Structures are given as C-alpha cells and as structure tokens.
Amino acid sequence: MTNRPTTIYLKDYTPPAFLVENTDLHFELAESKTRVTATLRLRRNPDSTDPAAPLVLHGRELTLRDVILDGRPLPAAAYAVDTETLTLAGVPDTFTLRTVTEINPQANTSLEGLYLSSGNFCTQCEAQGFRKITYYPDRPDVMAPFTVTLVADRAKYPVLLSNGNLLEKGELDDGRHFARWQDPYKKPSYLFALVAGQLVKIEDRFTTRSGRVVTLQIFVEPRNADKCEHAMRSLQKAMAWDEEVFGLEYDLDIYMIVAVDDFNMGAMENKGLNVFNSKYVLARPDTATDADYQGIEGVIGHEYFHNWTGNRITCRDWFQLSLKEGLTVFRDQEFSADMTSRPVKRIEEVRILRQAQFPEDAGPMAHPVRPESYVEINNFYTATVYNKGAEVIRMIQNLLGREGFRQGMDLYIERHDGQAVTTEDFLAAMADANGADLAQFRRWYSQAGTPEIHVTTEFDPASGVYTLRCRQSCPPTPGQESKQPFHIPLALGLLDRQGNDLPLQLEGEAAPHEAGTRVLSLRQEEESFRFVGLTEEPVPSLLRDFSAPVKLQIDLADADLAFLMARDADPFNRWEAGQQLATRVLLGLVEDLRQGRTQGEADVFSEAFGLTLQDREADPALLALALTLPSETYLAEQMTVVDPAAIHAARKALRQSLARRWQAELLDTYERLGETGPYSIEPAAVGRRSLKNVCLAYLMALEEDETVRLCQRQFAQGDNMTDVIAALGALAHSRRPERQAALAAFYGQWRQDPLVVDKWLSLQATADHPDTLMQVRALMAHPAFSLRNPNKVRALIGAFCHGNPAAFHREDGSGYRFTAEQVLALDPLNPQVAARLAAALIRWRKFDDGRQQLMKEQLQRLLDAPRLSRDVYEIVSKSLS
Ligand code: B3K
Numbered sequence: 112m113t114n115r116p117t118t119i120y121l122k123d124y125t126p127p128a129f130l131v132e133n134t135d136l137h138f139e140l141a142e143s144k145t146r147v148t149a150t151l152r153l154r155r156n157p158d159s160t161d162p163a164a165p166l167v168l169h170g171r172e173l174t175l176r177d178v179i180l181d182g183r184p185l186p187a188a189a190y191a192v193d194t195e196t197l198t199l200a201g202v203p204d205t206f207t208l209r210t211v212t213e214i215n216p217q218a219n220t221s222l223e224g225l226y227l228s229s230g231n232f233c234t235q236c237e238a239q240g241f242r243k244i245t246y247y248p249d250r251p252d253v254m255a256p257f258t259v260t261l262v263a264d265r266a267k268y269p270v271l272l273s274n275g276n277l278l279e280k281g282e283l284d285d286g287r288h289f290a291r292w293q294d295p296y297k298k299p300s301y302l303f304a305l306v307a308g309q310l311v312k313i314e315d316r317f318t319t320r321s322g323r324v325v326t327l328q329i330f331v332e333p334r335n336a337d338k339c340e341h342a343m344r345s346l347q348k349a350m351a352w353d354e355e356v357f358g359l360e361y362d363l364d365i366y367m368i369v370a371v372d373d374f375n376m377g378a379m380e381n382k383g384l385n386v387f388n389s390k391y392v393l394a395r396p397d398t399a400t401d402a403d404y405q406g407i408e409g410v411i412g413h414e415y416f417h418n419w420t421g422n423r424i425t426c427r428d429w430f431q432l433s434l435k436e437g438l439t440v441f442r443d444q445e446f447s448a449d450m451t452s453r454p455v456k457r458i459e460e461v462r463i464l465r466q467a468q469f470p471e472d473a474g475p476m477a478h479p480v481r482p483e484s485y486v487e488i489n490n491f492y493t494a495t496v497y498n499k500g501a502e503v504i505r506m507i508q509n510l511l512g513r514e515g516f517r518q519g520m521d522l523y524i525e526r527h528d529g530q531a532v533t534t535e536d537f538l539a540a541m542a543d544a545n546g547a548d549l550a551q552f553r554r555w556y557s558q559a560g561t562p563e564i565h566v567t568t569e570f571d572p573a574s575g576v577y578t579l580r581c582r583q584s585c586p587p588t589p590g591q592e593s594k595q596p597f598h599i600p601l602a603l604g605l606l607d608r609q610g611n612d613l614p615l616q617l618e619g620e621a622a623p624h625e626a627g628t629r630v631l632s633l634r635q636e637e638e639s640f641r642f643v644g645l646t647e648e649p650v651p652s653l654l655r656d657f658s659a660p661v662k663l664q665i666d667l668a669d670a671d672l673a674f675l676m677a678r679d680a681d682p683f684n685r686w687e688a689g690q691q692l693a694t695r696v697l698l699g700l701v702e703d704l705r706q707g708r709t710q711g712e713a714d715v716f717s718e719a720f721g722l723t724l725q726d727r728e729a730d731p732a733l734l735a736l737a738l739t740l741p742s743e744t745y746l747a748e749q750m751t752v753v754d755p756a757a758i759h760a761a762r763k764a765l766r767q768s769l770a771r772r773w774q775a776e777l778l779d780t781y782e783r784l785g786e787t788g789p790y791s792i793e794p795a796a797v798g799r800r801s802l803k804n805v806c807l808a809y810l811m812a813l814e815e816d817e818t819v820r821l822c823q824r825q826f827a828q829g830d831n832m833t834d835v836i837a838a839l840g841a842l843a844h845s846r847r848p849e850r851q852a853a854l855a856a857f858y859g860q861w862r863q864d865p866l867v868v869d870k871w872l873s874l875q876a877t878a879d880h881p882d883t884l885m886q887v888r889a890l891m892a893h894p895a896f897s898l899r900n901p902n903k904v905r906a907l908i909g910a911f912c913h914g915n916p917a918a919f920h921r922e923d924g925s926g927y928r929f930t931a932e933q934v935l936a937l938d939p940l941n942p943q944v945a946a947r948l949a950a951a952l953i954r955w956r957k958f959d960d961g962r963q964q965l966m967k968e969q970l971q972r973l974l975d976a977p978r979l980s981r982d983v984y985e986i987v988s989k990s991l992s
C-alpha cells in the first residue's frame with residue numbers, strides 16, 4: 112500500500128537466480144493463526160545472468176518464525192526481511208531451506224492467499240497470492256513438484272484437499288487429523304491450492320480414451336448437493352471434447368472442483384483442484400437461468416482446458432498471460448460452440464468483445480494483448496488479454512485453417528510440455544508446423560488499439576471487374592502514438608441479387624474459387640482486390656463470422672443492409688447487418704433528440720424487424736439476437752461525445768415504436784413459444800425461451816394492463832428461473848404497482864439462496880427508474896448485502912456502475928460520487944474488486960465538459976486518498992495522466 116508503486120517492465124525480464132527442485136509444505140490450519148512450514152530444495156539456475164546473486168524469496172504479510180538452512184537454524188542477522196521479500200546472501204549452490212511462518216486467514220478480506228469462505232479454508236494464488244502463504248520464488252517460471260500436508264481439527268474440517276493424488280491420511284491425538292497430497296507434475300506456485308472444511312462431495316468418473324479411469328469430485332456445502340449435476344456433466348463433456356478435438360487427455364487419477372461463495376473472479380484452474388465461484392457450479396432449473404447453465408459449461412470447460420494450456424505449459428512471466436488465457440478462452444469458445452449453436456455463440460462473443468474490449472482498447476488503460484508494463488498484474492486480467500487474446504488465436508486459425516491450427520497446437524505441446532514459455536514460442540510453433548510466415552502477425556500481440564478498416568467498392572460493368580479498396584488504420588493508444596499495419600484475415604463473400612454467393616476469382620487467378628466464403632490477407636495500409644468475371648454489381652458481405660477484431664467501415668445503402676439481413680449465407684453477418692441498420696436508426700434518433708427535432712422514420716428497419724419476427728424457418732435463438740437492439744454501451748462507443756441520456760431515450764423510444772407497430776405479431780410469437788413439457792437445456796429449448804422472452808420485453812415496453820397480467824402470470828407460474836427472471840426483470844423496469852409486490856415475493860421465496868438473491872439485487876440496480884441510485888443505497892443496508900462478498904458487490908454496485916449507464920451518468924454526478932465512495936470503502940478490504948469498480952470512471956474523456964469535470968473530481972478524490980492500493984492507484988492515475 113503506497114502512493115507511488117513501481118512499474119514492472121517486460122524488457123527487464125531475467126531468468127530466476129534459483130530453481131526449486133522440490134517443494135514440501137506443511138500446514139497447521141487454524142482460523143486466526145495458521146502455521147506454514149515450507150521445505151524447499153533449491154539449486155542455483157545455470158541460466159541465471161548473475162552467478163553470485165543472493166536468494167530472494169517473495170513474501171507479504173507473513174510473520175516469520177524460523178529460517179533453517181541445511182538443518183541449521185539461522186540467526187536473524189543472516190538474512191534480511193522487508194515487506195515484500197526475504198533475502199539470504201552467500202548461500203551454497205544447492206541447499207535445503209526451511210522456513211516457518213504464521214498467517215491469519217480470518218483477517219484476509221482480499222480473498223488472495225489463504226482465506227475463509229463460509230467457515231471453510233480455501234486459497235487463491237494467481238497471480239501473486241502464494242507469497243501471502245509462505246516465502247517462495249513466486250514467479251511462474253519457477254516450477255516444482257509439491258508435497259502438501261494439511262493438519263486441522265477433524266470435526267470442523269473433515270475434508271482436507273490439495274493438488275494431485277492423496278498419499279495418506281490419518282488421525283492425530285487432540286481431535287486433529289491430517290492428509291498428505293502429492294502433485295507429481297512440476298508447477299508454478301500460482302497453481303497451488305488447498306481446501307479444508309465441511310463439504311459434501313458428488314462423485315462420478317471419466318474413462319479416458321487410453322482407458323484410464325479418472326475420479327471426478329465436486330465439493331459443495333451440504334445445502335447445495337442437489338445443484339451439481341450440470342457441472343458434472345459439463346466436466347465430462349469437456350474431457351471428451353479435448354480428447355476428440357485436440358487429442359489431449361487428462362493426466363492425474365483425480366479431478367476435484369470446490370465451489371465457494373467468496374471468490375474474486377469466476378474460477379481458478381489449480382492443478383487437479385479447481386476452486387470455483389459457486390456461481391459457476393450450482394444450477395437447478397428453478398434457481399439458474401439458461402445463461403447460468405451455459406456459463407457453467409463454459410467456465411468448467413475453461414478451467415479444465417487450462418490443464419494443458421496453462422498448467423502443463425505455463426507462462427514464463429505475467430506479461431505472457433494471454434499465452435494461457437487467450438488460448439484457453441478460444442478453446443472454451445470452441446467447446447461451447449460445439450455443445451450449443453456455433454452462430455449464436457459467435458454473436459455472443461462479438462457482443463462481449465464490443466461491449467467490454469473495444470472500449471478498453473479506446474481508453475486510458477488500453478494495452479497490447481501482451482502488455483509491456485504493469486503496476487499491479489491483477490489489473491491485467493482484462494477483456495484485452497482474455498477476449499481479444501482469443502480473437503488473435505482465432506485469426507491464426509482463420510489464416511492456417513483448422514487442420515493447420517491443430518498441427519500447430521500439436522507442435523506447441525510436443526515442444527514445450529513442462530515448460531514456462533512466451534507468446535513468441537506459441538507463434539513459432541504455429542508458423543513452423545505450417546511453414547507459414549507470421550512475422551507481421553506478431554503485431555497483434557504488441558500493438559494496442561482496435562484497427563479500423565475502411566472499404567470502398569467499385570464495379571465496372573464493361574469489364575466485369577469488382578474492386579474492393581481497403582485502408583487500415585489504428586488509433587493511438589497510451590505510449591503508442593503510431594502503429595504499423597496489421598496482418599488481418601478478411602473473410603468475405605459476394606452476393607448476387609438473389610442472395611446467392613458468387614464464385615470468387617481474383618485478377619491473375621486461373622479459375623474461380625468455389626462459391627462461398629474466402630479469406631483474404633490484408634497486410635498493407637492500403638490494398639485493392641480486383642474480382643473478375645462478374646456480370647452484375649454484387650452485394651459485399653465482409654468480415655464474415657467476424658474474422659478479425661476490427662471496426663469495419665463500408666458505406667452500404669439501408670436497402671443493402673436489409674438485403675444482407677435477410678439473405679446473407681453467413682449467419683453472423685445477417686445479424687451484423689441488422690445491428691448496423693439499427694445503429695443507424697438509433698444514432699439518428701439520438702441526434703433528433705439532441706436537436707429537439709421530431710423523430711425521423713425507421714421504416715426500413717421496422718419492416719426488416721417485422722420480417723424477422725415472423726420468420727418461422729430460422730433458429731429462434733438467432734431471431735432473438737436479431738431482434739435485440741444494440742446496447743447503450745455499444746451506441747456510446749459510436750459517438751464522439753457520448754450523451755447517455757439521449758442514447759437511453761432513443762433506444763427506449765425505438766423499442767416502444769417497434770412494440771406498437773408489431774404488437775400483434777409479438778404477442779402471437781410469445782404465445783406460440785410457450786413452455787411445453789419439462790425444462791430442458793437443449794439449445795432448441797433455450798432458443799425458444801430466449802425469443803419468447805425478447806417478445807415479452809418488447810410488449811412490456813408498452814406497459815398495457817393485459818401485458819402486465821401476462822408478465823405476472825409468467826412470473827408466478829414459470830417453472831424455471833429463465834422465465835421467472837425475465838418476467839421479474841420486465842416488471843422491475845415498469846412504474847406499475849405490481850413491481851414492488853413481485854420483487855418482495857421473489858425475495859421472500861429465495862432469501863436463503865445467495866445466487867438467486869444476486870439476481871434480485873442486479874435487477875433493481877439496472878432498473879430503468881428515476882430513483883435507482885436511492886434504491887441501490889437502500890439495498891446496501893439490506894441484510895442480503897455484504898461489501899465483503901464480491902458476488903454481492905458485483906450484483907448490486909457493479910451492476911449499477913457498469914450496467915446502468917443512464918443512471919450512472921446522471922448529470923448531477925450522483926452516480927460518480929457514489930462510485931468513488933464505494934471504491935474507498937472497498938479498497939482496504941479487497942483491492943482487486945475495488946479496482947474493477949473504479950474502472951467505471953476512467954473514460955471521462957468521452958463525455959461532455961460537465962460530466963468530464965464531475966468524473967475527474969471523483970478520480971482526484973480517489974487519488975488523494977491515503978493508503979490507496981496499488982490496484983486502484985494504477986487505474987486512477989493512468990486515467991488522469
Ligand atoms: N486464471 C484465473 C484468473 C486468475 C485471476 C487473478 N486475479 C481464472 C481463469 O482465467 O481461468
């Protein structure tokens with residue numbers, strides 16, 4: 112905790128001075144005083160640049176009791192301790208070091224290191240939490256096999272878990288017992304985990320394709336034993352999928368997942384012992400929505416896939432974070448696409464990218480997928496490292512093809528299993544396996560910012576040549592004024608007037624390619640592509656399936672967009688055309704509102720909307736997405752100076768006018784899709800529910816008595832949380848007296864279920880209401896709320912700050928003051944969560960002078976606060992500089 116923390120640079124990387132050959136940990140667990148004895152077999156690293164370097168171990172908030180070198184206790188004068196390190200000079204080249212330290216898990220509110228959740232012990236070590244457990248070279252390029260002994264009171268902590276295989280367990284006198292675990296695979300300290308507590312386990316198994324039987328266990332609090340079925344099935348599916356698609360098998364005899372209520376993020380891939388936020392494990396049809404079910408499948412898959420991409424092959428240093436995260440997100444996306452619907456999944460991915468990553472890339476915290484520097488590494492678990500990182504991997508697959516990509520993966524694993532490596536190593540494997548040149552492609556890792564591609568077209572009827580002119584650019588980002596051109600895969604098709612894909616032949620090619628999508632490589636700042644042999648001017652469908660994370664600009668007529676929306680063979684681009692059309696209409700409405708003009712017509716869009724709504728052939732899930740207007744955040748990104756109130760009003764007005772124009776059809780679709788039979792999470796059933804609930808939300812925009820009754824009926828009679836929460840959400844936006852009654856009934860029914868209560872909090876925080884902030888403040892005093900629980904903070908405060916732009920950006924600055932207040936209250940408890948909240952304020956430059964002033968005032972207030980964490984300091988200072 113300091114106001115001027117140091118910056119760590121990638122260019123300063125040096126190999127570790129010492130390696131750990133073996134790590135043995137002994138824990139005597141007790142709530143307020145846990146004793147940790149660490150016995151490390153250390154050896155000087157032959158690759159170190161300094162053969163005389165002292166041994167420097169990381170350690171934070173530890174009470175050091177003993178230091179013993181090769182069996183000899185050292186006097187205090189033989190070592191140096193400060194707030195971050197333990198240093199021993201003049202040590203031999205190989206030796207055994209034993210330290211005894213004490214920590215206080217009960218006082219640990221940061222949820223990093225060893226802490227208590229619902230009375231159970233658990234750990235979170237990534238990125239640098241292990242140093243809050245014991246002194247250690249806490250860096251990912253130091254890998255060692257671990258043996259861990261846990262000792263605890265048997266009655267209070269019957270379950271004792273750590274990584275790897277159980278070696279032995281037994282009773283001790285004085286009511287305590289012990290368990291000893293061994294992880295034979297070398298791993299960095301960030302993958303260490305322990306869990307101790309009163310938990311029940313759900314057990315199943317998986318037989319690998321080579322015939323090994325793996326025991327699968329999910330540990331939860333006893334009250335949640337009936338909510339683990341879906342998580343278990345998801346794990347089995349993930350294990351089978353990784354074998355089938357990547358040829359990768361699990362490598363231990365046991366795989367354990369523990370669900371805890373207090374967790375800073377989604378889950379953690381500790382070797383053989385994943386610790387999960389209970390949100391990504393627990394599901395029952397009446398408590399979890401379709402989105403929750405899919406989230407669980409995705410996150411279970413993600414953590415499982417890390418076993419190879421992250422654990423067996425890990426990061427050399429934290430600048431390489433996307434080596435494991437971008438790649439593993441890509442893998443979990445592909446898994447979900449195969450389990451559900453590929454186009455629906457792709458649209459959702461792009462929505463997240465545009466909603467979270469594009470704004471980040473355009474703001475003061477913009478950083479490359481492989482950052483160059485950081486103050487606090489926890490601030491770099493970002494949409495850029497994760498989601499843009501996954502897009503970068505996807506582009507490699509777009510360029511090399513699926514088969515080439517798989518060959519690259521095989522080579523990467525063959526070369527680097529058991530190592531800590533860099534993104535360069537990954538690219539080298541991809542290039543070498545394919546004889547490909549990815550030299551220019553590397554810029555995706557080193558240059559920040561979202562590239563823009565401007566396309567103009569020209570058709571010459573006399574020669575039948577159709578020319579696409581592409582110009583790429585990338586706006587400046589902090590520390591990077593100008594950018595070099597990117598290597599961009601541009602997937603495209605050209606449609607004839609009937610909507611068929613044309614065969615594509617570039618000038619100079621002997622014959623046309625088969626009709627369909629083709630991937631071009633853009634490499635220059637300006638480049639033209641000439642297609643020959645065309646008899647009429649085609650309609651271009653560019654960037655199909657979102658083949659690169661860029662902003663595409665092409666001047667198409669409204670009619671062409673409507674045509675693509677109806678006809679494009681690429682489902683992603685059908686959706687995209689509708690979004691572009693809607694964006695045009697909405698930005699027009701925003702301008703009308705700002706100028707006080709009467710609102711323009713939205714005929715082309717409205718007609719296309721009606722056609723979509725009445726389409727009986729298409730996948731309802733895709734229709735639901737097509738009928739959903741671009742979000743307020745997305746629209747804000749399209750404006751030079753954001754007007755949050757006008758955006759909100761425009762979007763609401765368009766929703767109402769569409770609902771009025773298509774009321775009968777909306778009602779008809781709603782009724783046609785009513786639930787039949789028992790709840791199922793099959794994609795078809797999920798799709799039907801999503802379309803039905805989109806219709807309900809439109810209908811509720813009119814707030815007519817009859818729809819309110821319909822909504823109440825769905826709320827009261829829905830047999831699944833998806834339908835119930837959709838109805839409650841619609842009521843929560845309304846000004847009707849039914850609102851309060853429904854919210855109260857819901858809380859009454861679910862007050863014992865924290866995850867369901869989170870939904871209740873979020874609905875109120877994101878409600879379209881004049882006094883939302885007042886209600887949020889009141890809810891903070893509600894017994895359901897706790898500032899110490901990250902899920903609660905995200906559900907209430909996070910939802911308000913990040914998910915309710917109109918209320919957050921109120922002109923009086925009340926939303927900004929509230930945010931700063933909460934950041935200050937949270938920071939001493941949990942800096943990671945506080946920093947995420949502070950990020951809501953950092954894009955002040957996008958707003959009008961008045962809001963800029965108000966936001967800056969609050970940022971300054973944060974910066975002036977005494978004892979600000981490194982986490983919040985970095986976000987705030989970068990925003991103001
Ligand atoms: N690797 C963890 C994230 C750790 C975050 C540390 N602040 C979860 C994941 O990406 O799988």
Ligand code: ZN
Nearest residue numbers: 413417436439
């Ligand atoms: Zn991950």
